[in-house]
Amino acid sequence: MRPFIRMLTPVLFVLMALTLSGCGEQFIVLDPKGPIGESQKDLIYISTILCAIVIVPVLILTAVIVWRYRDKPGSKASYKPNWEHSTKLEITWWGIPIVIILILAIVTVRYTHMLEPSKALASDKKPITIQVTSMDWKWLFKYPEEGIATVNYIKIPEDVPVKFQLTSDTAMNSFWIPQLGGQLYSMSGMAMTLHLQADEQGSYFGSGANFNGRDFAQMTFTVDATSEEEYKSWIEEVKSTSPALTMEGYEKLTEPGSSEVMLFSSFPVGLFEKIVTQYINGDGGAHQQHGSEPASEDADTADSAAANDESGTDNNAHHHGGH
Amino acid sequence: MLDKIKEFASEFFVTGDPLILGAQVSIALSLVAIIFTLTFFKKWKWLWTEWLTSVDHKKIGIMYIIASILMLFRGGVDALLMRVQLAAPELEFLHPEHYNQIFTTHGVIMILFMAMPLMFGLFNIVVPLQIGARDVAFPFLNSLSFWMFFFGAMLFNVSFIIGGSPDAGWLAYPPLSELSGSPGLGQDFYIWGIQISGIGSLATGINFVVTILKMRAPGMKLMQMPMFVWSVLSSCITIMFAFPILTVTLFLLFLDRYLGAHFFTLDGGGNPMMYINLIWMWGHPEVYIVILPAFGIFSEVVSAFSKKKLFGYKSMVFALMSISFFSFFTWAHHFFTMGSGANVNAFFALTTMLIAIPTGVKVFNWLFTMYRGRIKFTTPMMWTVAFIPCFVVGGMTGVLLSVAPADFQFHNSYFLIAHFHQVLIGGVVFGYFAGLYYWWPKMFGFRLHEGLGKWAFWFWNIGFYVCFMPQYALGLMGMTRRVNEYDFDMGWQPLNVISTVGAFLMGLAFIFQVWQIAHSIKFYKKEKDGDAWDGRTLEWSIPSPAPLYNFARLPQVTHQDDWWEEKQRIAAGGAPKPLAPLEPIHMPKNSGIPFIMSVCWFTAGFGFVWDWKWMIVTGLAGVAVCMLARSFSYDTDYYIPVDEIERTEAALRGTK
């Protein structure tokens, strides 16, 4: 009986994980609060079920075969030591995975285009823009339209699409708010676009998912989704009560180290663009081939980022030419 | 003067951590103990003539395996330290820097200095015996490969106590791994340790492709080769195409750090993302390089212990070769989240899924080898049977990860960690263990204690599931890899504790294995017969351990599973094949050059790390001298006379 139990263990574990996920709020990836995360969750379930169609019978088959054909005295099971080929059977098990993978492939291609992070979300509300910079070891968020900045904290209105522009001041990181949707790398020298939206009010966990040095684990932040009124009054509050982020203040932030939540009523004009282009020297710039937004042409004022919209919607495509 | 020495020592040695101090002391003590033992028992000459200079593939294989088990120990201790650190929220067991070093070295060691040498060890011991050859194609190069690996691994490991360990992750993404992000010496040790051993791996790849294509016993057609040999062939072809990319990538990173070049730097027009592409163009094939031979081992074991021919031989060969081919077109699935655009992501998602097809087919073939067989649950077979469900589930989570938009949620999370450990432990480690248990009697001429082996097996398996199943869940809870601590209110603790318990169960399993080996040596019982398992392939037709020349007469092969067919024929009353007269056997001479040359590489690498010009020059000059010395030496082989073969054979077969 032992092999049986052992065969079933992984299945049980997976089932357990799945059942837990249904009710456990802690499984934040499977408890999305926004359209992107919702579609990704659907996709996770669809692909799991498709795979399970093959996996579960295989596991059962394994258990049955191992049990039935074990070597014991007086076994009545058939024994054919030279049976080594059956075209019919082999066509079957080349065929089944091919069909499953074909279906999964179609689903994947559709979703890949649908969930392309740089694609703007359909909504009748005007999206807000948040410029995200990963630093050693903290997140700097800037609201170019509102003119405020924060460290390790985001507040967004519910039901309003958010356009995140991601870059990095140093090593690469990955910007991830599991309950709103999947992550995207923040890389220096380029501005990537990630569209997310919260459908419900709530407080969501966010983190830097890509290792970038000593205090990497401290790069977590909270995303609060609130009503639009609350969001607006928060903006006003920050504007009236918080200090301004000066260039010196920014230089201080670039010093390695983790940070508490900070709020700033304003930030230097064009700071994000400066961060993106800081490593580009001269016109044969390093990052042009990436096709990412150079973000410098039209970005002298803080609120011009919105103007980037037309040009920047599907600009995330890198061209890894030559590989 | 004294101050100067003190200053130098404090820079040279890693200081300030009691754990490391303990390691330094114990390393020093064991070195002294080894030197003392060798001197006391007057074994230095024996060590030099029998092992360090040996070009015998069986001895080289054993040295590979010993080295890899030592590395398994170190990588395992790294893993346990990490698991302790993660067992409770906000724990201060390891400093963040130390934690970062440990997960970096854990990854590098387990893949490059544990899995690779264990694999090469099995290649070395088994392939020539299975194809009926007397050695590999280039025995000298083979020895060089081993010592390059060994000294590369030593150079990497020495960073633990000298200079400081690398801490930028096992693939060292720039700009973090550039001077700007990692000014310490650890990253240089990383580059040179891997570079030197990587050259050895590349050479091994070439060596075994030639061996398999050119040195098969008379009559053995390609489609009659044992499946393990096919898997080695596909793995080595993959090595040939993948490892040069690693060599170049590390070399460019070295130029960035050493000469201030701008390949992957942030400034100067460098392109860090190019590194990520390049390293995965090696890195993805690399995981197939290590898993393909495991597939071969399972095929051998499953057939031997089901007492049945391998089902779907041609399918298996085709699957192996197509996996090896497709492995080169999936690299970008390691960074779907780089934002390369929907079309690029869709392409790499599809190629990745494509690989699942041949892999799945193999599983069916193994199952149907057991179907209508007679399954004997020996230790190798138990590992094989345990592998199938483990790998099937791990493969499934792999397919989930390949769905690009879903990967945006899995990427860099513990879901990913659980996935690759499941395929690497459940596939590679289980496979190599199966191989090690299966061929152990052939290597050493005695069996391992089955009972202790079964204890080890159960601890490994239960430990594995307890350790890694919770990690899938942790990934879905948003826990990212490489975090050294987490907040209490994340609710990650219970599952982390379970996972840590599982890791320690695996640690216990390792102790059982060491005990098993020690016990079996203590109660040494010589194998009477070379055919320990009533095997099917040629290696079981000769005595255990095999004599220096392997086969007194080269076998004439007529069938797949030739030894099994021969036994069947004789059992049915057929006459044994007539014995050809013995002839003198042509053998390569031992050589000290590989060892010395690798020491020179080590010297040069160490010099590059510290930027000591005199040492670099000495090392590289030594390498050049060794190569010329080899080129000028024409007296590199000899013949074993017939009467000596007769005496050896009589002694070996006489005990039958």
Add this chain to the structure above:
Amino acid sequence: MAHAVTAHTGAHGGHGAGHGGGHHDDHHDQESMKQFGFWLFLITDVILFGTLFATFVVLRLNTDGGPTGAELIELNGIIISTFLLLTSSFTSGVAVLEMHKGNKRGLILWLAITALLGASFIYLEVTEFIHLVHEGANIGTSAYWSAFFTLVGTHGLHVSVGLVWMVALMLQISRRGITPVTKRKVNIISLYWHFLDVVWIFVFTIVYLMGVM
């Protein structure tokens, strides 16, 4: 720059594992096996250069505001060195023909001419590098120049290693004459030499012609 030496190590088994003394049947097998192994090594070297070419192509525009290749590189010298290397490939072919005729002196002579042409090629390359450094372009100037020096330099190192090897081989031939072993070694080095020639044609086309014109 231990790199080319590195790559050469792979080749070592191909040519280095010499075989002396007895004239036995398996002699032929051994030598042909080594040639086969060397072919495989060349495949890995193709990948190595392929990766370097890819790197160069990716970084070809990243001059970071500094000098470009078109500004500094003088094509005349490059055309001369191309001519020298192509000729040396031809002379190494002649050397092999002499070897098949059994003409030891001719073999050594043509190998010497090949080596001389190769050395001149290296001389010109070093001169070019010195010139570039004087003009303000070294490996650290920008990504473009890093890729340029690494690609061209790796080829140069391969040629240099080939030169040392050729000299060693000439000494061996003069001592031992044309034997199956030395024959195989000459075959292998001429293979290597032709290979470097082909690589150079790509360097010339991609780095110099397409990059500079």
